[in-house]
Amino acid sequence: MEIVNKTSLTWYITKLVTLYFFIKFIIKFFLYFIESCY
Numbered sequence: 001m002e003i004v005n006k007t008s009l010t011w012y013i014t015k016l017v018t019l020y021f022f023i024k025f026i027i028k029f030f031l032y033f034i035e036s037c038y
Helices: 002-037
Strands: none
Touching: none
8 A cells, every 4th residue: 555655646746746847838938038029
């Protein structure tokens, strides 16, 4: 049970980090797009 929980936690952290970088990339791209328009 403890091993499964640890694996689940690692998977969850990996998912969060991936999501964080993905959102960061989208915001950066969006800001760049706005600057290009003006």
